[in-house]
Amino acid sequence: xxxxxxxxxxxxxxxxxxxxxxxxxxxxxxxxxxxxxxxxxxxxxxxxxxxxxxxxxxxxxxxxxxxxxxxxxxxxxxxxxxxxxxxxxxxxxxxxxxxxxxxxxxxxxxxxxxxxxxxxxxxxxxxxxxxxxxxxxxxxxxxxxxxxxxxxxxxxxxxxxxxxxxxxxxxxxxxxxxxxxxxxxxxxxxxxxxxxxxxxxxxxxx
Numbered sequence: 001x002x003x004x005x006x007x008x009x010x011x012x013x014x015x016x017x018x019x020x021x022x023x024x025x026x027x028x029x030x031x032x033x034x035x036x037x038x039x040x041x042x043x044x045x046x047x048x049x050x051x052x053x054x055x056x057x058x059x060x061x062x063x064x065x066x067x068x069x070x071x072x073x074x075x076x077x078x079x080x081x082x083x084x085x086x087x088x089x090x091x092x093x094x095x096x097x098x099x100x101x102x103x104x105x106x107x108x109x110x111x112x113x114x115x116x117x118x119x120x121x122x123x124x125x126x127x128x129x130x131x132x133x134x135x136x137x138x139x140x141x142x143x144x145x146x147x148x149x150x151x152x153x154x155x156x157x158x159x160x161x162x163x164x165x166x167x168x169x170x171x172x173x174x175x176x177x178x179x180x181x182x183x184x185x186x187x188x189x190x191x192x193x194x195x196x197x198x199x200x201x202x203x204x205x206x
Contacts, residue, residue: 021047102168105172105173
């Protein structure tokens with residue numbers, strides 16, 4: 001998605017910093033109150049800015065949703081997708097991918113919660129999120145398929161397991177309240193161990 005968000009701020013660093021603050025605050029409020037019930041004055045108050053100054057960085061509330069999307073995708077490119085290109089054994093690559101992907105989800109849990117819950121509010125936004133999920137799915141499938149072909153992983157249904165790995169990540173966003181007392185480190189360790197047991201399996205290899 002390419003969408004230019006207008007601003008009259010000429011300082012690129014200042015623009016990026018203030019927009020990052022707006023996105024972080026807005027995502028928290030959108031998750032708590034809902035997008036429709038959150039107002040620009042509320043965002044301004046939480047961000048320590050005036051309403052007038054906010055409109056120098058974005059033109060409307062919807063712009064913040066698209067800025068959030070760009071930020072989340074940028075982090076995926078930088079911290080997660082690059083792992084698919086690394087020359088690593090399949091098991092190590094998969095575990096590193098799961099770790100990076102779930103930590104990405106944890107870091108952006110407010111924005112992702114809003115995206116998963118409210119994506120139907122914005123024209124075309126559902127398609128954008130589904131396209132991004134398809135790319136994530138393709139990365140995981142490639143790692144799994146390489147492992148199966150090399151005999152490192154058991155012959156599992158690759159598309160199904162890849163989708164399960166994504167859904168386990170989404171569960172940390174949408175159902176973390178049922179895991180009271182769990183940390184992201186504990187969650188990653190438990191889910192990675194579960195996936196590894198499926199792939200290595202009794203009788204395949206230790």
